[in-house]
Amino acid sequence: MAGILAIGMFLSQGIEDIGARANLIGVDFGSSFMKATLVRPGKKFAIVENTAAKRKTEAMVTLGKENRLFGADSLLASGKYPLTTFAELQRTFGEQFDAELVQKMKEHRFITNEIAADERGVVAWKVTSAGAGGEEPGEELLHSEEVVAMLLQYVKMLAEKQAEASVRECVITVPSWFSYDQRLMIRDAAEQLAGLSVLQLVHENTAAAVLFGIDKVDKEAQNHTVLFYNMGGMDTEVAIVRYSHLNVSEKSKKLTPYIEILAEAHERDLGSKDLDLVLFDILADKFNALKEREGKPDLRTNPRATKRLLKEAAKIKEVLSANKQASVKVPELLDYVTLQLTLERAEMEEKASELFARVTRPIEAALAKAGLSMDEIHQVELLGGGIRTPKVTELLEKALKVKELGVHLNGDEAMCFGSAFIGSNSTMNFKVAAVMLT
Numbered sequence: 001m002a003g004i005l006a007i008g009m010f011l012s013q014g015i016e017d018i019g020a021r022a023n024l025i026g027v028d029f030g031s032s033f034m035k036a037t038l039v040r041p042g043k044k045f046a047i048v049e050n051t052a053a054k055r056k057t058e059a060m061v062t063l064g065k066e067n068r069l070f071g072a073d074s075l076l077a078s079g080k081y082p083l084t085t086f087a088e089l090q091r092t093f094g095e096q097f098d099a100e101l102v103q104k105m106k107e108h109r110f111i112t113n114e115i116a117a118d119e120r121g122v123v124a125w126k127v128t129s130a131g132a133g134g135e136e137p138g139e140e141l142l143h144s145e146e147v148v149a150m151l152l153q154y155v156k157m158l159a160e161k162q163a164e165a166s167v168r169e170c171v172i173t174v175p176s177w178f179s180y181d182q183r184l185m186i187r188d189a190a191e192q193l194a195g196l197s198v199l200q201l202v203h204e205n206t207a208a209a210v211l212f213g214i215d216k217v218d219k220e221a222q223n224h225t226v227l228f229y230n231m232g233g234m235d236t237e238v239a240i241v242r243y244s245h246l247n248v249s250e251k252s253k254k255l256t257p258y259i260e261i262l263a264e265a266h267e268r269d270l271g272s273k274d275l276d277l278v279l280f281d282i283l284a285d286k287f288n289a290l291k292e293r294e295g296k297p298d299l300r301t302n303p304r305a306t307k308r309l310l311k312e313a314a315k316i317k318e319v320l321s322a323n324k325q326a327s328v329k330v331p332e333l334l335d336y337v338t339l340q341l342t343l344e345r346a347e348m349e350e351k352a353s354e355l356f357a358r359v360t361r362p363i364e365a366a367l368a369k370a371g372l373s374m375d376e377i378h379q380v381e382l383l384g385g386g387i388r389t390p391k392v393t394e395l396l397e398k399a400l401k402v403k404e405l406g407v408h409l410n411g412d413e414a415m416c417f418g419s420a421f422i423g424s425n426s427t428m429n430f431k432v433a434a435v436m437l438t
Ligand SMILES: Nc1ncnc2c1ncn2[C@@H]1O[C@H](COP(=O)(O)OP(=O)(O)OP(=O)(O)O)[C@@H](O)[C@H]1O
Pocket: 029, 030, 031, 032, 033, 034, 090, 204, 231, 232, 233, 234, 235, 236, 271, 272, 273, 314, 317, 318, 321, 383, 384, 385, 386, 388, 389, 412
């Protein structure tokens, strides 16, 4: 990140309105979940709750017969409407249709929808239009931006409901690997289609690092180096961040926090959802091997059963994070055949060995970029839902040779709160204390 950007932090006594009364949101646009923090003049930061009073919303949308369904409702409807349920959007957002990653996703059943290349060669979603006015039903393409804009619009609507006022501005997190074009496209989705003005796009780990700097770092610390490890649904990102304090004023002795992002690295195709796929494969193979399925087609050829089993796999994964075994029961999964069995955590770990072998790779890459060794890292902070898998933390503990990995921030919400902090400064609507970020 070039230059020094002055960003703000709220003074400990809270937010003070010093200008126009504008509300804004910090949006963590994840591949699995959308989370947003609402900033209102004179009020404490608040997480935006969805219609089910949940603090995070599955980043998915279903175009039903008459309405759009979001979050958990979309997940529920995904079995019924597999071809018009759009999920894991961030991983394909703005990607070229023929990119290896996209084709791999199609093969690996992340995408059960029909996809095609739009006029730019970018991934677009095929939907069948109903055939208005008695015309023949036809096929239409939804652009990457259009589907993402539906989610952003939904978040905006929730925030406005909570604020009881309009919300016009936002900061959105993007993965550090997003290209220039992808950044432009997400801006377009927000600004041209969702009616939100984008103050800034920030990397997830940068947003978390700013939040961490606010009250988790000693006020006089110099060269305090922290490694942020963030395993989300579909990628793993690492940032090495150095916190110092500088005296930038000749008049006062007051120290200003100085945050340097020393290096970033990522593993684009390593996320917790990849573990869902491993579990899906175990379960699909077991289902196909049932006596009742002899001579019948592979479950994977059926979009509805595939969606249902993927949903079950995600659930089982969470059970296996807390228990060594899980009972699986999917009634009438396909052709009235029920899948019922007990699955061991050890079996999942064995089948996922290729994934686990890559858990520490972005750490090595980030250390190499920063020219640092692990001995020079003072703290490790874990973020994202993926770190709840016991094998992941076990591998990190071993590799990092630290007894305790830090979880000082709320690993689910640090990114949206951090972006809200960054956004509140950009508007100059709030009284803020200076922090320097490079
Ligand atoms: N207890 C758990 N055990 C294992 N995995 C979990 C657990 N709880 C959540 N997860 C997984 O964490 C993932 C979501 O994490 P997170 O909210 O950090 O993702 P995201 O920010 O949407 O994704 P990304 O940052 O990759 O775009 C999901 O795949 C979810 O299944």
